[in-house]
Each structure stands twice: as C-alpha cells, then as structure tokens.
Amino acid sequence: MEGRRKAVVVGGLGVIGRNLVSHLEARGDWDIVALSRRRPDFGTRAEFVSVDLLDRADCEAKLSGITDATHVFYCAYQARPVWAEHNAPNTAMLVNSVEVIARASPSLQHVHLVEGNKYYGSHLGPFRTPAREDDPPHMLPNFYYDQEQWLRAFQSGRSWTWSALRPHTVCGFALGNPMNLVTAIAVYAAISKELGLPLRFPGKPGAYRAIYQVTDADLLAEAMVWCGTSPAAANEVFNVTNGDFFRWENLWPAFAAFFDIPLGPVQTIRLTEFMADKGPLWERMVAKYGLRPIPYADIAAWPFVDYVFGTDWDVMTDTLKIRLAGFPGALRSDGMFLRQFRQFRDMRVIP
C-alpha cells in the first residue's frame, strides 16, 4: 500500500520494544518485524524473528532478507554486572543489526536509537539538573555515547536520517527484563498485603523525598514514532519523560489506597535480599487469586528497584527541546502508575 511503513523493532520483547510493537499495531499503518532471542508470549500480528544480535553470522542469515524496512527502532539491551562491561555487547548488537538491515533495505528512511538519562550520569550520584541534551556525558565509558557516536558516523553520507531519545525509568509491562519498575512495585505491594503488612517505601529516606521522573512506555513509543516521521527530529537527540516531576512521598499514599492497605513509614531494606524467598508465596497467590502463571523470576527484577529507590538525589531532565520541536506528548505520572496497576490487575498479573 502506498505510504505504508515497515518498522524493524530491534529488541521487541523489552519494556520499550514490546510496548512499541503494541503501539505500532494499534496505529494500523505499519508493518512490523520484531527481533529478539525469545518468542513472544502474547498474540501479535508483528513478525517475530528469533536472532542473536551478538552473533554477526546469525544477523546476516536472519536479517539480510528484510529488504523493505523503512524504519529501524533500536531498543535492544544487554545488562552486565559492571558498568564498563556494557559498551562492547551493546555497541556490537547495534552495529550487527543496523549494518545488515541498512544494506538490505534501500528504502530505509530512519534509524532511531533509544538511549537514557544515564548518559548524564544520573546513576552515579548528584548531577547537573535539569540535564539538557547538550550537556557532556559523565567520565567515559558510557555505552550510549559509543552507540550514538557509531550511529552518527555510520549515517554520515547516507540518505536516511537518525535520531535518539533519552527517557528515564520507562514504565510499562514486560516480562523477564532487568529494568522494570512498575510490575515490581505492584508485586511488592501485593505481597505486603498478603503478609498483612502496611505498604512501606523500601528505599532510602532521601529517595522518598528527592525529585524524580519517569517515562510512560506508551508515551515513549509515540515519541519514537514522532522522531521517525518528523523532519524536525532528523539527526537530533531529545530527552523525553512524562513532563512532570514528583517525590515518591507524594505518590506512595495513592499506591497504598490502590492496593487497599495502610501506608507505613519508610523502612529501608534491600529488596534483592528480602524478596528472594517470596517465590513460593507468589506461587500460592497465583493459585489463590487465579493469576496468570508467570514465573516469579520473570515478573520482578529487584536489583533495579533497589537502584531506583536508592537514588537519594534529584533526577531531572529538561524536556523543552522535544516540545519546542513539536512533540506534544505529556502526562501526569501519578495517574500513569494507577492506570498501569489497573491494567496489570485486568491482565490477571496481580490480585
């Protein structure tokens, strides 16, 4: 069909990729190929290709046949225990996928890269806030920096354009991924209730009061499509968040009300340690409440929650650049959390 676009979502089962696939499906005017090692656990009209992006030969074999891609949305990610170890695998996956697809698809129009707020060192400690796109990265290494530099150089002289977004703590549904805050908060709250405990913020007291921000996965998908289709985004980098800032101390009472349990005071615990033995309890809750039988290990990655709730410094990015360029999307984060909890309940993921 004239004007029809074909997206390749690289990393189509992550919290960003999975929600982008759903967003593109809902729009109706996109054909979609999604890349991941796993197969999807949900019904989709996207064509899922199982490929190991770290294996160049596998990429050549499986991706050379994609000859009509118009857009690549790169949202694959490999977590590593040490920060400096992120660069090699994450740059290799970008290079292996984009080089092969760009060579095979002469109609390519745009390659979009998802970066993040860690570009500015938000994970290291206090940093200059609100962070702007032209702020320099923290002391290298930073894998987003390597990915962006490679993409800038590779695009130079080619007919297609590129862009990058820097979201922060992306909120949406996904399973078995290392960075997913909302499912973990929901499971923590449901388990607190099952044990007859109040809902206590498990992070640092300073993190309860510090300024924070998040990015809704649907809003991010909208922004990615805007980047891929708007001339104003060509070869540009933008911060993107919901647009508001909040303190957990102002949201936690609404979370307690949603789960219908009393709000308790802050009590700092390492969830990685204290939630480690809750698998059997969760299995009993799955049976008791008729929930979807999702393995406990796939539903919540506690180290990420410990990291987010240990952030006792302000985390703020400036999002004026994307607004002034014409992207209008924004929403209130308190409403977003409650809407997502409700969705997880409707999906029978939580009681």
Ligand SMILES: NC(=O)c1ccc[n+]([C@@H]2O[C@H](COP(=O)([O-])OP(=O)(O)OC[C@H]3O[C@@H](n4cnc5c(N)ncnc54)[C@H](OP(=O)(O)O)[C@@H]3O)[C@@H](O)[C@H]2O)c1
């Ligand atoms: N999540 C957040 O809160 C957040 C916030 C800001 C920025 N970001 C950035 O956004 C990007 C995407 O993050 P994400 O959280 O969406 O990642 P994610 O949930 O961990 O998803 C990663 C995706 O990459 C795929 N993948 C990993 N290794 C692969 C391989 N060797 N071959 C093929 N596919 C592979 C995974 O599927 P398989 O496991 O099935 O292969 C999955 O589909 C990252 O750069 C991240 O730093 C994330």
